[in-house]
Amino acid sequence: MIPQEELRRFGTDGLSSETVLESRKQYGTNELTPPRRIPIWKQYLEKYQDPIIRILLVAVVLSAIVAVLEGESLLDTIGIALAVILATTIAFLTEFKSNREFDALHAMRDDTAVKVIRNGSPSSIPMRDVVVGDIVLLEAGDMVPADGYLLDASETEVDESAFTGESEPIRKVVSDTLLKGSYITGGRATMITAAVGDQTKMGEIASSLIEGSRPETPLQIKLRNLAEIISRFGYLMAGLIISVVLIQDFIIGTPPQTPLEIAGVILHACMFAVVIIVVSVPEGLPVSVTVSLALTMRKMTRAKSLVRRLIACETVGSVTVICTDKTGTLTMNKMEVAASSIEVPSLSSELPQDPSEWITLNAAVNSTAELEPSRDRLLTVGNSTEAALLRWLHRSGISYSDIRKAWPVISQDYFTSKKKRMSTIVAYGSRRYILMKGAPEIIASYCSPPPDLSMIHTLAGRAMRTLAFAHAELAPEESEPAVMQWDGYVGIRDEVRPDVREAVKTCNDAGITVKMVTGDSPETATAIARETGILSDGIVMTGPVFRGLSDEERLHIVPDLEVLARSEPHDKLLLVQALQARGEVVAVTGDGTNDAPALRNADVGLAMGIAGTEVAREASDIILLDDSFPTIERAIWWGRALFENIQRFLIFQLTINISASILTFISPLLGFPPPFTIMQLLWINIIMDSLAALALCSEAPHPALMTKKPIPKNASVITPYMKRAILLTAGLYILAGVGCMAIGFPFLEKPEQQASVFFSGFVIAQVWNGINCRGINGIMPPVFRGNPVFYGIMGCIVLVQILIVQYGSDIFDTVPLTPLQWMGIIIGTMPVLLIWPFLRYIHTKSENV
Known part of the structure; x- marks a missing residue:
């Protein structure tokens, strides 16, 4: 990646048409060269x-x-x-023919529109046309189109799980690097492109893949x-x-x-x-x-499994162990409100009178997320947890945008991992109110009388992310009250797909062991694994502990290992190798760039067609077009x-x-x-x-x-x-x-x-x-x-x-x-x-x- 000092010659006002051509000629295009494939005549x-x-x-x-x-x-x-x-x-x-369909998936990704500054004004271009020196405008929900440095960052959070395996977003500040294939999950950012195509981190990993080494x-x-x-x-x-x-x-x-x-x-x-x-x-x-x-192969494609290697059709039928991701495969990959202290959201046209109405107002206004209609669904723009609250309101027939118009925001204090809360001051006529939401123990510390948190602990044990709500009226010139009124709580989580438990049971009945490999905490992983039927009386282990074992210790422990939490992509490869050394036929699911080695070395590599990166899909044998575990069972x-x-x-x-x-x-x-x-x-x-x-x-x-x-x-x-x-x-x-x-x-x-x-x-x-x-x-x-x-x-x-x-x-x-x-x-x-x-x-x- 080109150093920041060298990029200064491009400036921060955007490239001109002539400079774009010069940059493309000097640094190349923003397309990954396919892995070194065997020539067609040799394949035949x-x-x-x-x-x-x-x-x-x-x-x-x-x-x-x-x-x-x-x-x-x-x-x-x-x-x-x-x-x-x-x-x-x-x-x-x-x-x-199958590989032609596979290449079409890449072409769709490369045609994704990217907002850049060209010739002094914002414009939209295909991702493949981004060049070194381009000023890229990013906001929540956007995929980072190339590697670069942040010129401006406003509450910017980035999902780099494709590279790190860590599911929690990472806060980014000015001068930090962004990697191609990661996602902006919160805030806004301006990036100057420092590497495109094969020169990106993703390109370096992709270039190491050689087709045929299975x-x-x-x-x-x-x-x-x-x-x-x-x-x-x-x-x-x-x-x-x-x-x-x-x-x-x-x-x-x-x-x-x-x-x-x-x-x-x-x-x-x-x-x-x-x-x-x-x-x-x-x-x-x-x-x-x-x-x-x-x-x-044709029947499997109709059943949402795009087969890239013909022989993989049979190999998947011989699988004895499935190492599966959690997010998006076992779960819906969409945060939803699963429990709350109120029956349903509600709001009158007057000042809220009960906890239900205060929580509804808080969820709608004390937020930076948006929902964007797209065909038959709502797309999340911004923080996924806040978007879950907005969908919760939407299901109850409540328009969050109408509430925001009726309750103008005076100021907002954004959520940080240190404060673990967010507050918004709103106006109601001549009166001002502060709405606060965040970690229950933090919100409870501001409230009097102190609330009972026993139910919240129960929800946390069910792998839910809990949010508490409180409010208070502000006196003139006051920015934060001495005490707040507790309104209630919600439990939010990425719901398990409804047919996953039955699919896992079917696999177990068929003599197939299912193991979960996730970057989440052991507590969350354990709860989801128990709910899906993956975890019975086996071992839950973290990635650092697993990778610290010797080869012989790993060989001894993998039969009983059912959940690998806080794992990194390399841990997945170690798990695959240990299982294969025991004579198992291993299927692996993966969506991240760093999952490529495990996908390539598994007997059957199953990449995600929706959330998967180009590199993961290139390394796979079968692409799950709906990212669903039951599709693996089928x-x-x-x-x-x-x-x-x-x-x-x-x-x-x-x-x-x-x-x-x-x-x-x-x-x-x-x-x-x-x-x-x-x-x-x-x-x-x-x-x-x-x-x-x-x-x-x-x-x-x-x-x-x-x-x-x-x-x-x-x-x-x-x-x-x-x-x-x-x-x-x-x-x-x-x-x-x-x-x-x-x-x-x-x-x-x-x-x-x-x-x-x-x-x-x-x-x-x-x-x-x-x-x-x-x-x-x-x-x-x-x-x-x-x-x-x-x-x-x-x-x-x-x-x-x-x-x-x-x-x-x-x-x-x-x-x-x-x-x-x-x-x-x-x-x-x-x-x-x-x-x-x-x-x-x-x-x-x-x-x-």
């Missing part, structure tokens, strides 16, 4: 780092080699390649482990096939004699193995995961639904892959022709699976998702229920397939008809199994309602299958079937639906053991 290529995608890329190469060596069509290779490109492109474009997510870990299992299965199948072929040709049959014949046998075995590997790999899985993430719900949808698809596709690969493997060994052609496998393994992915990932969340504990980070994506479902269903398909190949279908004479019925029966059976896959872990959604997308897509699969068989004989090696034969296939495969009740029975029995 990173999507190919997914383990399943890597396996598919190998399959593409192997499939191409086989096709070239056998002189076959490259359609299979092209199909796998298209699946890879589709999955990676959807993921990239979805994140790109921990591996639970889903990425699970899919990597799954990819290893699939790879081992593929290699095992390939090894078995090569071994069997070599045994058949070299030991059982007539051994090849020449080197060329030996090479031909080995090449044939290897190509057969490659076909099985291609069949084994779930090509539709990346598409399923990506489409599920993209759909969930995001977790959607995240868990996403993971369950991915599991549904895994049951569906792995059942197909295992049964298809084993049938393809054993049919030649049993002397049968291959059950599927390459084009049929292309339809079954890529296109149909991709359509099924769309169907199964459209399943809506159900209430039971929030009644079980989070899935551990290192747990397998394949649950015991899924293993039973996959192995049982695939086993029945294999037995039925072998039986059909051995016995054949009745009333079918030609082998082409047998092959077409076998192909169609396998596909239709998978459609029936898709209904089974909707029910996972023993829970089945309404079978024939609740998800029209699923039945629409499955109906399309059946329709396309009929068209393939009836009209695609040249491509798919099929022959047309009669309507009666189609009816037989549909009815004959319907018993697949009986598998789910059996799985449900086994699952319930295993849970009760």
Whole structure:
């Protein structure tokens, strides 16, 4: 920041148009350069780092080699390649679109109007146009647009919680510094700009953020482990096939004699193995995961959660601990009168006659705050506590502005932290009255007889800021009476959001621990934490004590720590690191600039969309558009639904892959022709699976998702229920397939008809199994309602299958079937639906053991 002495050359009368251009050229613009982001081409290529995608890329190469060596069509290779490109492109474009929406949030902030002196007169300019040397006029409610020094300060108070974490405003005097992103909460000020854009304190912190430095997510870990299992299965199948072929040709049959014949046998075995590997790999899985993430991202955005990283949709569903702010997240971020010594405010047109009327007059006149109408709400201009009193009057139908006109102010003695009171002298005809409000113990010391403060102590224990009121008539020439008359009190606080307690309970029922991290006092934090259900029998600790602990002590204490009060942003980072060291998946909320390290290092960073700074939002994974804790709970719900949808698809596709690969493997060994052609496998393994992915990932969340504990980070994506479902269903398909190949279908004479019925029966059976896959872990959604997308897509699969068989004989090696034969296939495969009740029975029995 430029020193004050150097700024003197700009003067205090404001810049001219020419000087503005010179300053902008020399010191830059008032816009933050986005953190060093990975180039777009690199972001796209990173999507190919997914383990399943890597396996598919190998399959593409192997499939191409086989096709070239056998002189076959490259359609299979092209199909796998298209699946890879589709999955990676959807993921990239979805994140790109989300980041465009995120940038729009910044643009709105940069367009905020700022009052400056230009060319000798006040004018309003966008925040982005402020330059070094600009004289900025600030008043209560304004955000400081750049770093600078105060030239004039009149009862100026500033909220610098974005940098300090301290919720109480700081009194500023002439020559003090103001920081970009802080807020004027009281008084007026004139500032000369000393740093803009990247040169500000906020810019320095923002420049240290590098996109991409985040921990591996639970889903990425699970899919990597799954990819290893699939790879081992593929290699095992390939090894078995090569071994069997070599045994058949070299030991059982007539051994090849020449080197060329030996090479031909080995090449044939290897190509057969490659076909099985291609069949084994779930090509539709990346598409399923990506489409599920993209759909969930859109639904979460509609639910007030703007997702910036696609994978964060699932990560938020794996959260085990939420470290949440208090103000604005658990509370309404708006001070309101919550209790008072009078029933309702009231005021007659005459001199007040009772405490209710004196308190009403005091609240309206003894104040510097204003309420500014804006659409359907009243905006606070000035002190938030005084504004709460004005809204209290407004709710009772009393106009504070009318009272101020009727009671002209003679003088005011403003509130200071030292005096803890404010007084205003008003005129009523020829008489003068003094109205005083402030800390109850201070006001009580001026009153006689002394009031009973027991109820006030009760309100303070409920996290309320208490204000007392008193008045007295002044004798001529008197500025302060010897004794005042006590009128009463009010309790003011930032009310807890009405749905927070239920949201916290839902999180607790779901096995998620909620911890409060706030800059407020331990007393206030404890009261709010108890009211919201966050604090039960855990520990309340202050930031200085917490940061003074050793790393091992923090590791030991964080499970029991429920409230961290008087905390600084760095304390939040220490808490996140300690929890992660214990294996927790941590979500963190933050709105301040100094919250960026904690947001960046958390498994899921949740920034405030309304109160959050640019830096906090840039460091986040998800932006809460309404700054509300219940929105976090809904995001977790959607995240868990996403993971369950991915599991549904895994049951569906792995059942197909295992049964298809084993049938393809054993049919030649049993002397049968291959059950599927390459084009049929292309339809079954890529296109149909991709359509099924769309169907199964459209399943809506159900209430039971929030009644079980989070899935551990290192747990397998394949649950015991899924293993039973996959192995049982695939086993029945294999037995039925072998039986059909051995016995054949009745009333079918030609082998082409047998092959077409076998192909169609396998596909239709998978459609029936898709209904089974909707029910996972023993829970089945309404079978024939609740998800029209699923039945629409499955109906399309059946329709396309009929068209393939009836009209695609040249491509798919099929022959047309009669309507009666189609009816037989549909009815004959319907018993697949009986598998789910059996799985449900086994699952319930295993849970009760």
